[in-house]
Amino acid sequence: MTSTLPTGIRSRNLTIDFLRGISILVVLLHHFNIPYRISDTFLNFHILGFPLIRAIARNGNYGVTMFFVISGFLITSHAIKRWQSLERVHIWSFYGMRIARIIPSLLLLLVIVNGLSLLELKPFLNDDYNGAPFSYALVNFASLTFWMNVLIIKYGWVNYALGVLWSLSVEEVFYLSFPIACLFLRKSKYLVLFWLVFIIIGPIYRSYHQDADTEAYLYAYFSSFDGIAIGCCAAVLANTLAVKRIVFNPSISKFIQIVTIITMVVFYLYASIGDNNIWGVTFMSFCTAILLVGSVLKNGSVKSDDQLPVPKQNIVARAIRSLGKRSYELYLFHLVILGLIKVFYPPASVVGNEKALLLVVFAVGSLILSYAIARLYSDPLNRYFRHKLMKKERGEQIVEFR
Numbered sequence: 376m377t378s379t380l381p382t383g384i385r386s387r388n389l390t391i392d393f394l395r396g397i398s399i400l401v402v403l404l405h406h407f408n409i410p411y412r413i414s415d416t417f418l419n420f421h422i423l424g425f426p427l428i429r430a431i432a433r434n435g436n437y438g439v440t441m442f443f444v445i446s447g448f449l450i451t452s453h454a455i456k457r458w459q460s461l462e463r464v465h466i467w468s469f470y471g472m473r474i475a476r477i478i479p480s481l482l483l484l485l486v487i488v489n490g491l492s493l494l495e496l497k498p499f500l501n502d503d504y505n506g507a508p509f510s511y512a513l514v515n516f517a518s519l520t521f522w523m524n525v526l527i528i529k530y531g532w533v534n535y536a537l538g539v540l541w542s543l544s545v546e547e548v549f550y551l552s553f554p555i556a557c558l559f560l561r562k563s564k565y566l567v568l569f570w571l572v573f574i575i576i577g578p579i580y581r582s583y584h585q586d587a588d589t590e591a592y593l594y595a596y597f598s599s600f601d602g603i604a605i606g607c608c609a610a611v612l613a614n615t616l617a618v619k620r621i622v623f624n625p626s627i628s629k630f631i632q633i634v635t636i637i638t639m640v641v642f643y644l645y646a647s648i649g650d651n652n653i654w655g656v657t658f659m660s661f662c663t664a665i666l667l668v669g670s671v672l673k674n675g676s677v678k679s680d681d682q683l684p685v686p687k688q689n690i691v692a693r694a695i696r697s698l699g700k701r702s703y704e705l706y707l708f709h710l711v712i713l714g715l716i717k718v719f720y721p722p723a724s725v726v727g728n729e730k731a732l733l734l735v736v737f738a739v740g741s742l743i744l745s746y747a748i749a750r751l752y753s754d755p756l757n758r759y760f761r762h763k764l765m766k767k768e769r770g771e772q773i774v775e776f777r
Contacts, residue, residue, distance in 0.1 A: 387700070390670030393692060394663065395445060395699030398438035403709055404428075405435020407737055410713070410722040411730040418731055430644045436593055437643055437659050439542050440602050442702070444663040446546055447606025448613075450553065452671075455614050462561040466554040468764055473550055475760035476703075477543065480753045484707050485515055488536045491714075498714030504531040521547040524594040536710045543707075545599045549573075553607075563611050570604035574657070577601025581653045592652050602660040609664035613671050628669055635665045704745035704753060712740040 408429075413419055418428045451461070458464050489511065491499040501509035514534050517523045524541035532538040560566050581598050584591035592598050639662045648655060698705065716737055725733060 392696040392699035395702040396695035398441040399702040399705050401435045401438040404432045408432035416728050416731045434648045440659050441663045443602030444606040444660045447603035448610045448667045451607045451610035461557040464554045464557040469554040471764045475757050479756040496718050498535040501534050509533045528589045528591045536714045541594045549603045570607050573600040573604040605660040605664050613668045701745050704749045709741040
């Protein structure tokens, strides 16, 4: 498969940043609403008798589903653009780039959380379902080797601030197979069939793991692989359409995007993910994939700007896209801020609109921390390691050509 998509990768895709921004917003609201229920605040307003904000807050896990799809789409698209075809993926460069992006922030999170645990702050201590102390060595090892989700399914959120690592575990285990599958299966049609297996397994696995106590329907590998696989397939589809120069009528494309967005919003608000997860995760994944494919295709080629019907200069849209650019750091570190808030303002002692004020503190604190980490730490390290990897890869390619 030859890529015709080199231009789009050099500029940020505004739609993807916007979708990531929406995803992180619903995740933040969901996690805040668990300890600080907003049902007794002014935010609990109703539209035609419908509790809008409460409905948004309860289904924040769909935000993670969207993240999975976006991740699969970007990883596959970048691989095609970087190596011209998936069969030419450089396995060690691929793993190296994942390490450069993921590990620095992960290590910093572990340092922060373990440091705060030394102060005996409850949200940063390890315990199991029954409140019994849990091994720090095991939690740190699971965090670094990407099976935190397994611990959560078996023992509960053994560490409040590290609970978000369940999704990182799912992603990175999936990506262990990505370059290997590319090199062995080679052709895109076989890769799509390989990923289709995960797409089929997803709802079947969730249907057999509906135990509310473990929530394996959310946290298990096979409960979430389908979202990433759908993103990977969407990237292959987008590239294939671009290669064949398939032309889309802008009006039809815009109509499809609008219908998809409306359908997603209605489905998201309709019922809890606990009731709809079997097919709901798959449905939200496919809808997200439709938006992603539409975001990069215009007149049969990739473009770098926005296809969603959202004004580019709208201040709200720009703010959401800004959140999307820092969604990884926001996702990793927001529970550190929320954990500290729980220390100083125990949920049982906060009532009414005091929670709304804490929501603002939580949002601002998470933004400041994540932007500082990204600007001063993770972005510089990511650029440094990727530069080293690119130099090494270019050197290897020169040797091969000789």
